[in-house]
Amino acid sequence: MADENNTDEREEEKISPWQQMIDNPFLLLFIGVAMPTVFYTLWGVMEIASLPVAPY
Amino acid sequence: MAQFRQCPDTGLFFHKEAENLMKANAVAGVVCLLIAGILALLVVLTRWPAVHLLPADTFYMVLTAHGVCALIFWVIFFEIAILYFAGSTLLRSRLATPRWAWAGFVLMIVGAVMTMAAIFAGKSSVMMTSYVPMRAEPHFYLGLVIFAVGALIGCFVYLGTLVVAKNEKTYEGSVPLVTFGATVACIIAIFTIASGAEILIPTYLWSIGYISHIDPAMYRLIWWALGHSSQQINVSAHVAVWYLIAGVIFGARPMSEKVSRAAYLLYIFFLQLASAHHLLTDPGLSVEWKLFNTSYAMYLAVLASMIHGLTVPGAIEVAQRKKGLTNGAFEWLRKAPWDNPVFSSMFISLVGFGFLGGISGVVMGTEQISIIIHNTIYVPGHFHATVVIGTTMAWMGLTYLLIPVLFRRKMIMPQAAKLQPYVFALGMSLVAIFHMAAGTLGVARRHWDMGFAGNPLGFEYPATAYLLMGIAGVGGVIAVVGGAMFIVIAVGSLVFGEKLQKEAGLLQSFGFPLADSAYTDEKPARLPMAPSEAVEAHHDESSFEAPGTFILAMVLLVSFVIYYFINWKYLSEVWGLS
Amino acid sequence: MTSFLPPAQKNWWAVPVGRQEIIWIAIALVWCLIMFFMMPLWHVYGNQNIANEAYKVTPAKYQAKVNEMIEKYKVREETAMKIPVVAPPDGADVYLLARLWQWYPMLELKKDVTYRLHLNSIDWNHGFSLQPVNINIQVVPGYEMVLNITPNKAGEYTIVCNEYCGIMHHSMLGKIWVKE
Ligand code: HEM
Ligand SMILES: [Cu+2]
Ligand SMILES: [Cu+2]
Numbered sequence: 001m002a003d004e005n006n007t008d009e010r011e012e013e014k015i016s017p018w019q020q021m022i023d024n025p026f027l028l029l030f031i032g033v034a035m036p037t038v039f040y041t042l043w044g045v046m047e048i049a050s051l052p053v054a055p056y
Numbered sequence: 057m058a059q060f061r062q063c064p065d066t067g068l069f070f071h072k073e074a075e076n077l078m079k080a081n082a083v084a085g086v087v088c089l090l091i092a093g094i095l096a097l098l099v100v101l102t103r104w105p106a107v108h109l110l111p112a113d114t115f116y117m118v119l120t121a122h123g124v125c126a127l128i129f130w131v132i133f134f135e136i137a138i139l140y141f142a143g144s145t146l147l148r149s150r151l152a153t154p155r156w157a158w159a160g161f162v163l164m165i166v167g168a169v170m171t172m173a174a175i176f177a178g179k180s181s182v183m184m185t186s187y188v189p190m191r192a193e194p195h196f197y198l199g200l201v202i203f204a205v206g207a208l209i210g211c212f213v214y215l216g217t218l219v220v221a222k223n224e225k226t227y228e229g230s231v232p233l234v235t236f237g238a239t240v241a242c243i244i245a246i247f248t249i250a251s252g253a254e255i256l257i258p259t260y261l262w263s264i265g266y267i268s269h270i271d272p273a274m275y276r277l278i279w280w281a282l283g284h285s286s287q288q289i290n291v292s293a294h295v296a297v298w299y300l301i302a303g304v305i306f307g308a309r310p311m312s313e314k315v316s317r318a319a320y321l322l323y324i325f326f327l328q329l330a331s332a333h334h335l336l337t338d339p340g341l342s343v344e345w346k347l348f349n350t351s352y353a354m355y356l357a358v359l360a361s362m363i364h365g366l367t368v369p370g371a372i373e374v375a376q377r378k379k380g381l382t383n384g385a386f387e388w389l390r391k392a393p394w395d396n397p398v399f400s401s402m403f404i405s406l407v408g409f410g411f412l413g414g415i416s417g418v419v420m421g422t423e424q425i426s427i428i429i430h431n432t433i434y435v436p437g438h439f440h441a442t443v444v445i446g447t448t449m450a451w452m453g454l455t456y457l458l459i460p461v462l463f464r465r466k467m468i469m470p471q472a473a474k475l476q477p478y479v480f481a482l483g484m485s486l487v488a489i490f491h492m493a494a495g496t497l498g499v500a501r502r503h504w505d506m507g508f509a510g511n512p513l514g515f516e517y518p519a520t521a522y523l524l525m526g527i528a529g530v531g532g533v534i535a536v537v538g539g540a541m542f543i544v545i546a547v548g549s550l551v552f553g554e555k556l557q558k559e560a561g562l563l564q565s566f567g568f569p570l571a572d573s574a575y576t577d578e579k580p581a582r583l584p585m586a587p588s589e590a591v592e593a594h595h596d597e598s599s600f601e602a603p604g605t606f607i608l609a610m611v612l613l614v615s616f617v618i619y620y621f622i623n624w625k626y627l628s629e630v631w632g633l634s
Numbered sequence: 635m636t637s638f639l640p641p642a643q644k645n646w647w648a649v650p651v652g653r654q655e656i657i658w659i660a661i662a663l664v665w666c667l668i669m670f671f672m673m674p675l676w677h678v679y680g681n682q683n684i685a686n687e688a689y690k691v692t693p694a695k696y697q698a699k700v701n702e703m704i705e706k707y708k709v710r711e712e713t714a715m716k717i718p719v720v721a722p723p724d725g726a727d728v729y730l731l732a733r734l735w736q737w738y739p740m741l742e743l744k745k746d747v748t749y750r751l752h753l754n755s756i757d758w759n760h761g762f763s764l765q766p767v768n769i770n771i772q773v774v775p776g777y778e779m780v781l782n783i784t785p786n787k788a789g790e791y792t793i794v795c796n797e798y799c800g801i802m803h804h805s806m807l808g809k810i811w812v813k814e
Contacts, residue, residue: 019647022317023230025218025239028324032243033250036281036328040349041251044277044332048340054689054778056699113801146638183798187759189775190800229640272759272775303637310637313646315655337771339688339753339779347673355666362662366655371637423673424682430770431761431796498768500761500796504804512713513807515765515792588642600654609658613665620669624676630767632681632748632784 058150059575063461065556066304069580070462073154074144078137078462080161081210082455085133086546088168089448092126093539095119096532100487103433104529105506105522112504116181119502121172123184127443128203128286129168134451135241135293136164136210141462142238142296143217148580149226152216160209167203170195183502185279188259188270197260201253208249211242227583233310233317234303237296240320245289247328251281273340284331290443291361292323294405294450298368301402301453305393308375309586311367311601319367322360326352333421337430346423358418365410366609369403373602385604401453401477408481409446412488415616417442425623428630433503433525434495441488444535445481452477455546465553473545480538486531494524496626684771687780693756696778700729704739712740712809719811727752730808732760732773734800737793737808745788745812754778760806761797770796785812 021027059072098118101109110118144151151157173195174180180192218239221227231239255278261267299316302308310316332349335341352358369389376388393399416438420429429435459467467473499506499521506525508515600606636642643649677683709721721742722728731738732755743749753762755775762771767787771779793808 014648015645016647018318018321019230019645022236022321022647025215025243028239028321029215029243029246032240032324032328033247035325036247036285036331039353040329040331041278041281043345044335044341044349045274047342047345048271048273048277051340051688051690051777054691054695056695112804116798116801116803181801187797190758227640229644230646232638232640234638273777276759276772276774299637308637309642312649312651312655313641313643314649315651315659317646335772337684339772339774339777342686343677343684347670351670351673354670358669359659359662359666362666363655363659366658370654418669422669424676424680424684427682427684427770428768430772431763432768432770496768498763498765498794500763500794502798502803503796506804508805508807511805511807512715513792513809515794515807517765583640585644586636586639586642601652602654606654606658613661617665624672627682628680630682630769631764631786632782633769634681634683634685634782 058579059577060580061574061576062580063464066461068145068461069148071144071150072575073157074140074151075462077151077154077157077161078140078145078458081133081137081140082458082462083550084161084165084168085130085137085451086455086543088125088129088133089539090543091172092122092130093536093543095122095125096539097536098122100529100532100536102504103525104532105525107529108505113178113181115504116183116502117175117178120181120183121175124171124175124200125168127184128200131290131443131447131451132203132207132286133164135245135289136161136207138293138297138454139210139214139238139242140217142235143214143221146232146235147217147221147227148583149217149221149224152213152220154213156209157213160206160213163206163209164203165206167199167201167206170199170202172199174199185283186259187279188262188272188275191263194260194263197256197263201256201260204249204252204256207245211245211249214238214242225582226580229585230313233313234296234300236317237292237299237320240323241289241292241296243324244285244292244328248282248285248289251278251285255279255282273338276335276338277341280331280334281328284334285328287439287443288323288327288330290447291327292320294409294447295320295361295364295368297450297454298364298402298406299371301398301450301457302368302372302375304457305396305399305402306372306375308371311370311374315363316367319360319363322356326357327360329353330357330421333426336421336423336426343423350421350423355418361410361414362609362612365406365414365612366605368406369608370602370605373605377602385607389604395474397473397477398453398456400474401449401456404477404481405446405449405453408441408449408485410612411615412485413438413442413446415612415619416492418616419620419623422620422623425627427633428623428627429495431501432495433491433499433501436501437488437491437493437495437528440484440491444484445488449477449481452480452542455542459546459549459553460556463550463553464556465549466556467545467549468553469545469548472541476538476541476545478538479541480535483531483533483535483538487528487535490524490528490531494521494528497521497524499525681784684779684781689778689780690776691754691778693775696729696731696754697756699752700731700738703727703729708739709742719809722749725749729754730762731756732762732795732806733757735795735802735806737762737795737806740809740811742811742813743785745785745814748782748784751781751783752778753781758799759797760795760799763794763796764810765792765794767791772797785810788812788814
């Protein structure tokens with residue numbers, strides 16, 4: 001058992017950061033919520049909120 | 057102590073609690089589909105000009121109910137069942153906190169009943185989009201909020217199950233691709249539901265007089281973060297179901313784990329931005345915002361779907377070729393099990409989603425082209441291709457698979473089941489194509505009378521438009537027949553199908569629970585990694601592993617390019633706008 | 635059998651990708667970029683774009699503006715309901731109002747002349763759907779959109795409402811005439 005754990009760890013060292021990201025659901029959850037919140041929601045809300053009042 | 061049973065046919069392990077939850081959610085979903093289908097018949101017969109069945113007020117009420125019940129309730133109940141399947145069954149893990157999962161289920165039922173009751177009471181015919189300041193009864197919104205909370209609990213139970221499986225080391229290496237796809241769906245669902253809460257809770261408070269004003273433009277912005285993202289849950293989940301069915305029927309493995317997962321990663325980054333393409337003709341949002349978001353940041357999420365469009369059939373082709381079906385480009389496809397409804401539903405879902413739903417969706421979601429399509433009946437045409445031919449047919453194929461595996465029943469009426477996917481697909485394709493065609497002639501969506509009878513201003517759409525809507529009406533009736541066949545077969549199998557497990561329990565008439573003796577307290581052995589020899593064998597990098605699929609993909613691309621530029625041509629002929 | 639098992643390699647990211655996938659991804663990426671650049675290019679070279687111009691406005695203010703325009707440029711009335719028809723001078727600001735269940739007033743425009751068309755609703759969402767050309771714009775209450783429109787063909791045009799706006803939604807029509 002101890003042996004197996006060791007190989008696990010050694011292999012993990014070589015694993016690319018992309019794979020580590022893909023294997024981490026909570027990191028993905030953060031990205032998946034942050035992206036649309038920033039680019040879609042916040043950006044959109046700011047544009048609507050900053051519209052000028054009709055000039056007449 | 058978690059109890060498990062192993063399915064003797066597939067070798068899958070089912071955690072007893074998870075199994076019952078899957079059954080409950082799937083059955084609730086099918087009931088919603090039944091209701092939605094009945095309503096669909098009424099709607100489509102009203103939009104068929106020669107029939108024009110319902111009076112106006114009933115039509116708008118029934119249309120509201122059809123949208124909510126089909127798009128929200130049917131799809132999401134089934135999605136929760138898929139999450140539990142992908143998290144618990146596929147990982148051989150117990151489900152985290154089954155009690156919470158049941159609480160979520162109860163909330164979803166309560167919410168669904170509340171909203172449907174509000175709609176059928178007649179004072180909430182506001183369409184599922186419920187744009188303010190049009191006002192529904194308070195429990196219309198409250199029901200949706202409660203339903204969403206229940207679904208959110210389901211998402212967290214799924215994430216918790218991933219943690220349990222990891223800690224208890226129920227599998228080796230990374231999670232299977234299908235489970236990863238479900239995780240992506242779950243992540244998108246969490247953003248979706250959060251947006252829903254953000255907008256529907258204030259709207260509920262407004263409906264009971266607690267808040268005086270909800271800004272209509274803000275409402276549309278946030279509502280579509282709910283409305284469109286929920287479609288992206290469907291996309292992620294039904295792509296996962298395609299991979300699953302390809303694996304079950306053909307023993308197919310992903311052509312490349314890296315490519316498929318990276319494509320899903322693009323979904324996480326970019327897919328939800330596409331909510332913007334509902335707002336392309338709205339005032340107040342800048343061109344920059346529209347371009348960036350509606351292109352999903354340069355169409356990188358479309359790229360991901362095009363990748364799945366190659367790798368799913370590609371995986372099937374590779375598996376089939378390994379079995380010796382190597383003649384020509386398409387023997388693998390010709391000799392696929394076309395009379396197995398699990399496969400035929402899945403493959404029609406794939407092709408229909410790509411060719412009808414995908415191409416039309418990207419075209420109409422182009423910033424300027426939206427001008428000639430927004431809110432015409434083209435839009436329902438498009439999304440019946442995505443959410444009905446794509447998602448619903450994938451769910452149907454999965455149901456055919458689950459009847460023996462999950463419910464341990466033999467399917468009744470196998471002959472009808474062979475035909476069902478074709479009947480449904482034929483009808484739905486007619487609905488999708490002819491609604492789209494009528495949309496290009498300007499016919500409005502959500503519209504009771506395209507003839508404007510008795511209006512002093514008078515207006516006539518071209519006669520062709522009536523013909524197109526009539527053909528769509530015929531298609532709708534065929535689709536409803538196909539849908540009814542599905543319901544009869546699925547529900548009939550649960551009630552009357554031959555029991556596959558002798559030691560079945562008393563309450564078998566609803567398919568659950570199985571007898572206690574079917575389960576053991578023994579923890580399933582750890583889920584092994586896929587065998588690896590085959591990888592090297594088929595990875596001859598210089599040659600094309602799946603030439604037939606590549607040809608299909610190029611056909612898709614060429615159709616896409618042609619259709620895309622045709623629409624620019626149409627656009628260039630209308631009045632100048634700037 | 636294997637799409638629902640863990641990948642065969644722990645380190646699956648390092649497994650090389652086949653040529654077929656790479657070629658397809660490259661082709662698809664190029665197509666996606668072409669589609670993306672079509673949109674900004676159309677803003678530069680195309681003639682059908684929705685500009686950024688929009689304002690916040692109250693129903694009373696907008697209604698007053700509409701009435702002012704009608705007083706100045708009214709040429710006749712149409713139908714039993716005596717809906718005013720307005721013929722604004724070339725290049726003028728034209729105020730079109732959407733309300734339950736009418737587009738108000740009616741307009742008489744000239745071919746190949748550009749007008750500044752203002753769109754606003756004073757109650758609920760409506761959908762400006764100009765037929766038979768099939769130009770569709772969302773009309774949101776409280777937000778005034780300004781579009782520079784240039785009719786390119788003479789004739790009688792109808793404005794349909796294509797955003798659901800309540801029980802008489804299907805009876806909401808308006809008219810625009812374009813003269814040579
Ligand atoms: C059984 C076959 C079905 C038929 C014949 C059918 C037909 C229709 C028709 C004619 C409309 C009205 C279009 C309009 O006037 O604007 C409609 C709307 C809609 N349908 Fe279906 N449909 C079917 C199944 C489904 C399913 C399975 C789903 C979802 C999974 C679905 C989702 C919707 C949605 C979301 C709307 C829009 C409602 C709205 O505008 O608020 N339909 N359908
Ligand atoms: Cu209207
Ligand atoms: Cu309307």
